Amino acid sequence: MSNLTNTDKIELYRKLVHTRKHDELNVRMASEGKLRTFYHSAQGHEAIGVGACSVLHKDDYLYPHLRGHGIPYVVGKGMDPKPSVSEHLGKATGWGGGITGVHIVDKENGIFAQGGTIGSAFVLSAGFALAAKKNGTGQVCMCFVGDGSVQRGQAHEAMNLASCWKLPVVWVVENNLMAWFTPCCDSFALKNIADMAKSYNMPGKVIDGMDVFAVREAAEEAVDLARKGDGPSMLECKTYRFRPHSEGRPDVCHYLPRSEEEIAEWKKRDPLVLCQKKLVKEKILTKNLIDEIELEADEKAKETEKFALESPYPDPSILNTLVYAP
Amino acid sequence: MSNLTNTDKIELYRKLVHTRKHDELNVRMASEGKLRTFYHSAQGHEAIGVGACSVLHKDDYLYPHLRGHGIPYVVGKGMDPKPSVSEHLGKATGWGGGITGVHIVDKENGIFAQGGTIGSAFVLSAGFALAAKKNGTGQVCMCFVGDGSVQRGQAHEAMNLASCWKLPVVWVVENNLMAWFTPCCDSFALKNIADMAKSYNMPGKVIDGMDVFAVREAAEEAVDLARKGDGPSMLECKTYRFRPHSEGRPDVCHYLPRSEEEIAEWKKRDPLVLCQKKLVKEKILTKNLIDEIELEADEKAKETEKFALESPYPDPSILNTLVYAP
Amino acid sequence: MKEINYWQAIAEALAEEMERDETVFIIGENVQEAPFMATRELIQRFGPERVMDAPLSELAIAGATVGAACAGYRPVCDLNFADFIYCAADEILLKAAQQNFAHAGKVNAPCVFLGVAGGGFGTGPEHSHVPSAMVLNNPGLKLVLPSTPYDAKGLMKTAIRDNNPVCYFFHKKLMGLKQEIPEDEYLIPLGQADIKREGTDVTVVATLYMVHHALEAAKQLEGKISVEVIDPRSLEPLDMDTIIESIKKTNRVVVVDEDTQRCGVAAEIGQQIMELAFDYLDAPVARVCSANMPVAGAEMEKYCIPQVEQVVAAIQSVCY
Amino acid sequence: MKEINYWQAIAEALAEEMERDETVFIIGENVQEAPFMATRELIQRFGPERVMDAPLSELAIAGATVGAACAGYRPVCDLNFADFIYCAADEILLKAAQQNFAHAGKVNAPCVFLGVAGGGFGTGPEHSHVPSAMVLNNPGLKLVLPSTPYDAKGLMKTAIRDNNPVCYFFHKKLMGLKQEIPEDEYLIPLGQADIKREGTDVTVVATLYMVHHALEAAKQLEGKISVEVIDPRSLEPLDMDTIIESIKKTNRVVVVDEDTQRCGVAAEIGQQIMELAFDYLDAPVARVCSANMPVAGAEMEKYCIPQVEQVVAAIQSVCY
Numbered sequence A, B: 001m002s003n004l005t006n007t008d009k010i011e012l013y014r015k016l017v018h019t020r021k022h023d024e025l026n027v028r029m030a031s032e033g034k035l036r037t038f039y040h041s042a043q044g045h046e047a048i049g050v051g052a053c054s055v056l057h058k059d060d061y062l063y064p065h066l067r068g069h070g071i072p073y074v075v076g077k078g079m080d081p082k083p084s085v086s087e088h089l090g091k092a093t094g095w096g097g098g099i100t101g102v103h104i105v106d107k108e109n110g111i112f113a114q115g116g117t118i119g120s121a122f123v124l125s126a127g128f129a130l131a132a133k134k135n136g137t138g139q140v141c142m143c144f145v146g147d148g149s150v151q152r153g154q155a156h157e158a159m160n161l162a163s164c165w166k167l168p169v170v171w172v173v174e175n176n177l178m179a180w181f182t183p184c185c186d187s188f189a190l191k192n193i194a195d196m197a198k199s200y201n202m203p204g205k206v207i208d209g210m211d212v213f214a215v216r217e218a219a220e221e222a223v224d225l226a227r228k229g230d231g232p233s234m235l236e237c238k239t240y241r242f243r244p245h246s247e248g249r250p251d252v253c254h255y256l257p258r259s260e261e262e263i264a265e266w267k268k269r270d271p272l273v274l275c276q277k278k279l280v281k282e283k284i285l286t287k288n289l290i291d292e293i294e295l296e297a298d299e300k301a302k303e304t305e306k307f308a309l310e311s312p313y314p315d316p317s318i319l320n321t322l323v324y325a326p
Numbered sequence C, D: 001m002k003e004i005n006y007w008q009a010i011a012e013a014l015a016e017e018m019e020r021d022e023t024v025f026i027i028g029e030n031v032q033e034a035p036f037m038a039t040r041e042l043i044q045r046f047g048p049e050r051v052m053d054a055p056l057s058e059l060a061i062a063g064a065t066v067g068a069a070c071a072g073y074r075p076v077c078d079l080n081f082a083d084f085i086y087c088a089a090d091e092i093l094l095k096a097a098q099q100n101f102a103h104a105g106k107v108n109a110p111c112v113f114l115g116v117a118g119g120g121f122g123t124g125p126e127h128s129h130v131p132s133a134m135v136l137n138n139p140g141l142k143l144v145l146p147s148t149p150y151d152a153k154g155l156m157k158t159a160i161r162d163n164n165p166v167c168y169f170f171h172k173k174l175m176g177l178k179q180e181i182p183e184d185e186y187l188i189p190l191g192q193a194d195i196k197r198e199g200t201d202v203t204v205v206a207t208l209y210m211v212h213h214a215l216e217a218a219k220q221l222e223g224k225i226s227v228e229v230i231d232p233r234s235l236e237p238l239d240m241d242t243i244i245e246s247i248k249k250t251n252r253v254v255v256v257d258e259d260t261q262r263c264g265v266a267a268e269i270g271q272q273i274m275e276l277a278f279d280y281l282d283a284p285v286a287r288v289c290s291a292n293m294p295v296a297g298a299e300m301e302k303y304c305i306p307q308v309e310q311v312v313a314a315i316q317s318v319c320y
């Protein structure tokens, strides 16, 4: 981290803001009943995707977690989040062509698939990492999952296989202390998920998932290991989701409302606020620059909305041609 | 173990011998082409099933590993191995009624199911343990699996669930260093499987799986924990299979013949030999008693063979009635 | 009589059976909030020991269901989306299904696998399927597909009491459907079709939400074609007698099913009709099913799953 | 021409394709020994980087197959027993099958899922199934079922080159079957049925080992009934044209299939025949399939899977 220039730091802040604004756009459109599918807000999680993806090369493989349906990751990797709303409206310009209303794919930028069953990320990403290793060009695969995903068998099998074969993959666990309505304390017997890495004889680290710089630094280290051929690692980024599991759904723990205090407590460590404070303190961010970035992000979000609304739906006659590749 | 009487010790030896003789019977009949299904010999593994099951109560749940298709476990638990050959001949007196030629079931003695897919043992036994807990009568479930089974997702999910819910289950891993033709060193990234227990915050111990007394002692401890409501544990019993994965199949490591020296080395620690030596040394076993037990086991095996050969096949008209329970 | 909706009917059945039989419990992800049954009644009444929020572990949840069932309990395993049956296929389609058979009837596995099924909300390929054929292709499982609150309640109670594993798929689009049902306890046997509408010209066989498509089609054709709508309510056991009786009268039949067409329910029913009533058929059995493709999401969904117009067209095509 | 047996044909196809295309590799449990193909040729020739012994982890193996395929490789994933498709159903039946569709054709997953299938050795319910219908009910997968060494080789080469995931199930009972095949390279396109025997009275449609049952039945009926045996060789794509052409000549048809009867392949083919050739049918399509039960092991197996006598009887029943 020490080697981040001021520009790098501002860039991370900028990405956080863009992520948040695009997420807010989706949240608003969901509340207006405009989205055609569910939306899982990334608010609270931004620093993870943004920080970790910012160390990736264009040709590195990326498997996003469901939060923000890709936004933090693509923004982190320097891609355009514009196709996000289009996808949610089922438009042809969506990043999955509007076919599912959810999934993201971008071959040029290393995003090859996304699945709707939690945990698949683990095994598919092992496959991307296997390809990376076979390619022999120093590519890595970065795969984002939730704490819940780690409870699935896929996690175990993929981590074991990847470690045995020294596959270049970094698993970033976004531990928001909860999967759907079930808290981690009731669905893990151990405290830190990162400790599970020991079962696979690979590095596992607990990171402050609200601190974009901490995430970036840890990601850089893990990616370096992978690129060098030293195999997989796991980063457990502790975070919190500021909104309900998905928009319009109850916000409960088991069946009782989540604690207001807990939410308020975590919001004090909002990743955007933390980053801004730090950079202001370091005199890297000025009030002007903050406003400028905010404005730019608002503009960008507006553009995204307009683009989505004006985009055409896919031509239904293509559906038949999509079942099998030519 | 200190509290084992001489009779207990002789009984353990007796059970080892009976297990071996019944296994040899199956192996011989397989070589004669008489068995209707495959047979996975337990030779080398006997101390594990015998030692661990000897601490179970009649109403404790038991899920056997595939080695010996149940023999070491039922003998350990004090049940009759007689239906073994019958099952392999597909006879109605087999312990699964001869329907599959493999599976064992004995409700009275706590054996409720066996599956043909490696790893199912983990999740089904979590269910038996859940029932045990709900019953509230201090029952436990003991589940035997191979090292290979631990590589499946079922292992991870079941151990995590059982630990979260403090289910009374003891997982006994028969680590014979190999799953089918693939050695553990190529399919685990860590050395001792028992260390995986840490991921589930439960006790995990490495045991000498050739020493029936060591196995029994560790099992007793783990079962006590489970009965007290302290949840699951894992025992990794290091062992070795003396024969090929299944009868009549090549005996290779990956694709090259297994090392003769390695086999010979391990055979020096044959669980029967170890036990016999120890008890002879302790002057508990005499030459006479050894011969007597050998004779008795031979007799018993002969009886089993005769019983199986004379037993009828199931009436095929029942098949239709078995698809759904009445 | 009292008015009740579809999800309330399911919740009521669960509550009544849990009250009646201590061995019944619910297990699954977030079942305390019961996201798809939108009820907190069960957790409040029966507590976390009998309404068990499990980790995100389909293999363990389904496997533990089978194990506990073998050992004398009657678990109701909530899969969330019925599609998630793929995430525990070994446990459900092999272990649960084959338990009784593979062990010579010595141990059976009475349990219910609950899943919300079907399209209508554009939820995309892994959240919109009605995986019926997969269940039927693996004998040992029963399959219940309720189309009304009355059926949902009566069939759920029977499913829980059945000594076999039962897949019980309920439909997203029916959640709010209201109906008067008896105040008193009632059960509906599995394998008893219900004639949802009488008619004389053509028989339409449908389950779940497709029953409502069939009824709507029948209404649109009123005065022109007299449509009989048969809802088998369970596909295993399947009441072919009622279907064949109807065909003897109408000589024409359309099967409407929301599972994928290929190797689906409609092909099976069509083939059985051919085997049992070939000489009564004036036209080939027509089928209206989900297209032979994954179920697309959002706007594209409607091109993948059966629409009322297709049912109308199929009826017209067999009534030439 | 050279004589070769069924497993050698498969191994030869693999070797030729691995030689030709560096992106082809084999992944699975114990593939170096290749237990079901009884060959060590591949590992000796291509080494452990391309013949990869994986941990006992079906989810990871199948998932990694899909991932690597998306990223430009052409993995051949050996499931061991075809039944083990249940152990990675999400990965195969959803992820592999839907990859192209769900991502608007932007990334496809060219791979082969290999499994040894079927009964004949009494190996019991989780080791004797031919899970065809499950594959067909989940569009996006292709399905190849070779009945001879010639077909096995030519179809495998095509399967590997196909840009889609292909399930390739080969049959235990055919392993030692010998046949002369060309010395030179050849490919067989998917979706091209082969008429394994010409006849005029009745059409029998069969795949895998059932082709041999059909041929045996035809032989037994020689002089009495002239039987045409059609082997579609792949069920997706499925060459219905050849089947329908034959029926136009024979007007009678029996479908023999080793998958479970209910919602199986035979029902689908039967229904399609009804839709496409109803007026040509002089008798209902008959089917001979595995019984609606798990496949029992040992002595009981023969009561569960199709026997030649049943094929003979079905032929006679449609030729009344």
Ligand SMILES: Cc1ncc(C[n+]2csc(CCOP(=O)(O)OP(=O)(O)O)c2C)c(N)n1
Pocket (backbone or CB within 6 Å): A067, A116, A117, A118, A119, A145, A146, A147, A148, A149, A150, A174, A176, A178, A179, A180, A245, C029, C056, C058, C080, C084, C087
């Ligand atoms: C296999 C599977 N089971 C259940 C679900 C339903 N589901 C969607 S998101 C989710 C919770 C995921 O939790 P986690 O991985 O912690 O991610 P988070 O939502 O907390 O970011 C669940 C249970 C699913 N999509 N797939």
Ligand SMILES: Cc1ncc(C[n+]2csc(CCOP(=O)(O)OP(=O)(O)O)c2C)c(N)n1
Pocket (backbone or CB within 6 Å): B067, B116, B117, B118, B119, B145, B146, B147, B148, B149, B150, B174, B176, B178, B179, B180, B245, D029, D056, D058, D080, D084, D087
């Ligand atoms: C899910 C599944 N995958 C593969 C197999 C094939 N198979 C049978 S036994 C076995 C090896 C098991 O190894 P392990 O668990 O270590 O037991 P061991 O045979 O060494 O005692 C394999 C791969 C199977 N039966 N089930």
Ligand SMILES: [Mg+2]
Pocket (backbone or CB within 6 Å): A146, A147, A148, A174, A175, A176, A177, A178, A179, A180
């Ligand atoms: Mg979470």
Ligand SMILES: [Mg+2]
Pocket (backbone or CB within 6 Å): B146, B147, B148, B174, B175, B176, B177, B178, B179, B180
């Ligand atoms: Mg082993």
